[in-house]
Amino acid sequence: MSKSRIFFDSSALIAGVLSSTGAARVLMVMSEMGEIQLLVSEYVIVETERSLARKVPAALPGFRQALKDADIKIVHDPPAKEVRENLYLMMDVEDVPVLLAAMKARVDYLATHNRRHFLDDPKVAEKSGLRLGTPGDVLMWVREQMRNESFGHNIGE
Numbered sequence: 001m002s003k004s005r006i007f008f009d010s011s012a013l014i015a016g017v018l019s020s021t022g023a024a025r026v027l028m029v030m031s032e033m034g035e036i037q038l039l040v041s042e043y044v045i046v047e048t049e050r051s052l053a054r055k056v057p058a059a060l061p062g063f064r065q066a067l068k069d070a071d072i073k074i075v076h077d078p079p080a081k082e083v084r085e086n087l088y089l090m091m092d093v094e095d096v097p098v099l100l101a102a103m104k105a106r107v108d109y110l111a112t113h114n115r116r117h118f119l120d121d122p123k124v125a126e127k128s129g130l131r132l133g134t135p136g137d138v139l140m141w142v143r144e145q146m147r148n149e150s151f152g153h154n155i156g157e
Contacts, residue, residue: 003034003035003036003037004036004037004108004109004141004142004145005036005037005039005105005106005107005108005109006027006031006036006037006038006039006107006108006109006110006111006138006142007038007039007040007041007101007102007105007107007109007110007111008024008027008038008039008040008044008072008111008112008135009040009044009095009098009110009111009112009114009118010044010047010048010051010098011112011113011114012024012027012111012112012113012134012135013040013044013048014048014051014052015113015135016028016066016070016135017048017052017059017062017063017066018056018059022135022136023134023135023136023138023139024111024135026135026139027111027135027138027139027142028066028069028070028072029070030142031070031071031072032069032070032071034071035142035146036142037073038070038071038072038073039072039073039074039075039102039105039107040072040073040074040075041074041075041076041077041097041098041101041102042074042075042076042077043077043097043098043101044098044101045067045074048063049063075101075104075105076101077097077101078097078100078101078104082100083096083097083100086099086100088127089124089127089128090117090118090121090123090124090127091117091121092116092117095114095117095118099118099124099128099130102128102130103128103129103130107130108131108141109130109131109132109133109137109138109141109142110130110131110132110133111133111134111135111137111138112132112133112134113134113135118132119132119133119134
């Protein structure tokens with residue numbers, strides 16, 4: 001069974017760090033247990049640290065530990081030239097590096113709470129070829145994949 005590869009943007013990562021019970025946290029725990037693989041880009045790390053430092057500075061040490069605990073893979077940012085060439089992918093140019101990093105990492109799903117820039121614009125998913133959803137959507141999808149995998153093994157036995 002290959003692990004589902006899930007990319008977190010900064011909104012999902014912040015939710016996973018700050019919430020003790022939300023879907024983003026559950027996905028981080030699943031990653032820690034080796035059930036899925038979580039990925040973020042360098043840009044997402046910087047964006048998350050900046051946001052936490054501004055809004056919840058006391059959470060920074062926990063954030064750094066959570067990255068280690070959840071065994072989150074950090075992928076490289078796309079080059080600036082590539083970002084410029086792909087600005088057509090979405091309306092918000094600030095999030096293009098995030099989308100490109102997820103595309104290049106060949107993830108199964110991009111988890112975000114950013115409705116305005118990602119989820120409410122169906123063209124983003126269409127142009128990128130990625131599944132986009134909230135951490136809750138992603139968790140439901142992962143659980144369904146695991147059920148299907150388990151069901152398939154049971155039939156073959």
